[in-house]
Amino acid sequence: MATWGTRGLRGSTLEDLINHTNERYKESGLALIQKIPTPIKPINIDKESRHITLAYFDQKSTVDYIGAVQGIPVCFDAKECVSTTFPLQNIHEHQMIFMEEFEKQGGVSFIILYFTGLDEMYYVPFRRLLEYWNRGRNGGRKSFTYEEIDKTYQIHTKHGAYVHYLEMLQKDLDSRD
Amino acid sequence: MATWGTRGLRGSTLEDLINHTNERYKESGLALIQKIPTPIKPINIDKESRHITLAYFDQKSTVDYIGAVQGIPVCFDAKECVSTTFPLQNIHEHQMIFMEEFEKQGGVSFIILYFTGLDEMYYVPFRRLLEYWNRGRNGGRKSFTYEEIDKTYQIHTKHGAYVHYLEMLQKDLDSRD
């Protein structure tokens, strides 16, 4: 299988690849996912050019993406990891709380984790993330490793979707029944 | 019943009232709704202060709010209307398309419409909005009026939720069965 690096997509960010995937999902009616912009509060706007000349980063952001997949509310965050160890400090507590509450509302929360050095992507279900998180909370390591990741949740490219995470979402759903 | 204007909430924007409502819904586990920030692309950031000194309004926004309500994907937009006629040009085509596709994904789309002069709020189901929209498209009036609104969809204040739209969401869902 082609790797991420050999697709002529070097230079594309993980966000670019996911946005492109979401476009394909929209076109094919598989899902409708909204990218949530970074909250920025504009203070001064130049009237002529409509450029913002002063703004602040606003309240804490929650997740990167939120939407609907065939009747199911879905939210997720995209994370990159250069080494084979992912420091949990890269996920903020308010993100964990949001994802947990989203699951309590009958939604599905997960992260898409890209090991850039290995050129591999994984769907990490929220329940797994929460296990790592609680381990750190309870005095354990403040990170999780590539070795710990469930490799059956690897995300592949399919049907023109560079980051075909819906396949793993289905697997996640099946595992809950 | 107290009106919006007599609640000591004058000066609060519609967005403030909805955000407050969503906080209450979150606290009581009724819903988890995310405000979607206006998309702004920061260009220059002052390193010391972290203030943004140049930014542009980015791609078109879709809806104001998106989230999960007890297993159901939900999205909506908040609109204000000073007169008793709502011009359809206040809703952009890409918003209509987003809301339509969201419904096709098994979600529920609607707008919260605040007639500021009358101090009344209504839940307008997407299917009604689409009727008005298509009427305008087919040579009819490019607006709809207060008189046309289904008054049984009026939104009230309840249980500390200033804009208790979940009641009308339930009514909308019931009407689909």
Ligand SMILES: [Mg+2]
């Ligand atoms: Mg991210």
Ligand SMILES: [Mg+2]
């Ligand atoms: Mg609005």
